[in-house]
Amino acid sequence: MSGTIRDRLRRFTTSVEQSEDLTPAQKKAVLEGYEEALGKEGPPRLVLIGQTGVGKSTTVNALFNAGQEVGHSKATTDRAWTIPVQEVSGCKGALEVVDMPGLGDDIANYRRYLDLYRQILPTADAIVWIHPAEDRTVQLVQQALADVFGNSPELVGRLVFGLNKADEIGPHDWNRHANLPSELQRTALREREEEFTRSIARVLPSWRGRAVCYAAGRFFNLTALFKEMMYAVPEQRRWVLEQRMALADFTALVDRKLLRAATARTLAEIPEGDPTPPVPQQTPQDRTRQPDPHEPRSVADALAELSDAQWRELYADRARFEEYVRRVERGQSR
Structure with a gap:
């Protein structure tokens, strides 16, 4: 988004404070009324839909730092319930999340769930409808969409489709050191998004969104998912959701040595505004040396394994790298 809602709110308060047409008393009255209106606005409510084990709780944790319990051997949530997410990571206010029972657990429950x-x-x-990225079985999803939204077209615009666990899609060669998909996975994810979007449009032609592949457990592509959520929320309520955003840090799962080297190299070599530095190459000695399985991978080896696309993506956010450097200097990160 070209300008965030938070920026607009900040510009409004700044314009009031700097206005020469208002007296100090008028400025105070406007700002106090503004704050009062914000306080009366109810928290955003997200309804999560998806089969058991698809990662609904993990997704909420990754987007809002909510601290929900995540179940592995059995369903953490098996009924509709509201979970207030308290202020965390600088976010203000509560977020209501209604975790719906997973469709498909038992045909006997289907009508009751509907x-x-x-x-x-x-x-x-x-x-927010969450589906496994690798699962191409969408007939149940299509049937439920037709049953629920066929008579409620006004709700179609609020739908968001997230394809979770992108790191598990074939050919299953996620680069865990860079925390990025391989080139083949990247292609598969793009095709999966397009295929799933078409499958939804066949039963809901009025839906204008796009499916987003992401990995909540790897903090991957959360920004794209959150953007789709922002578009789905009624415009007058978008600022409420945006204020709660606390996306998990993608770089937290990047190899520390790789990130430290990439950070230093980025700040030293990339001109301001240029997000595409040259990809590092191995030396002849690196290429001929036999790796020792007991020896930690060198930074040079790790960097050289990145594809061009992965390298560009890792360097794309200069502000994030600069912030990381400051954290390292303060001793807050390894």
């Missing part, structure tokens, strides 16, 4: 969905969905600011 009735529950019809009751809950109209209360949502955004409806």
Whole structure:
């Protein structure tokens, strides 16, 4: 988004404070009324839909630093419930999350769940449907969409489709040192997004969004998912959701040596505004040396393994690298 809602709110308060047409008393009254209006605005409500084990709780944790319990051997949530997310990581206010029971767990529950969905969905600011990225079985999703939204076209615009666990898609060669998909995975993820989007459009032609592949557990592509959520929320309520955003740091799972070397190289070599430095190459000695399985990988080896696209993506956010350098200098990160 070219300008965030937070920026607009900040510009508004700044314009009031700097106005020469208002007296100090008038400025105070406007700003106090503004703060009062913000305080009365209810928290955003997200309704999460997806089968058990798809990673709904993990997704909320990654987007909002919510600290929800994450279940592995059994369902953490098996009923609709509201979870207030308290102020964390600088976010202000609460976030209401309604975790719907997973469709597909038992055919005997399907009709009962549909009735529950019809009751809950109209209360949502955004409806986030989460599906495994690698799972190409979408017939149940299409059927449920037709059953729930066929008679509620006004809710279609609030739908967001997230394809979680992008790191598990074939050919299963995620680069865990750079925390990025391989070139083949990147292609597969792009095709998966396009394929899933078409499958939804076949049953909901009025839907204008796009499916987003992401990996909540790897903090990958959360920005794209959150952007789709922002578009889905009614415009007058978008600022409320945006204020709660606390995306997990993608670089937290990047190899520390690689990130430290990439940070230093980026700040030293990249001109301001140029996000595409040359890809590092191995020396002849590096290429001929046999690796020792007990020896930690060298930074040179790790950097040289990155593809061009992975290298560019890792360097794309200069501000994040600069912040990381400051954290290192303060001794807050390895």
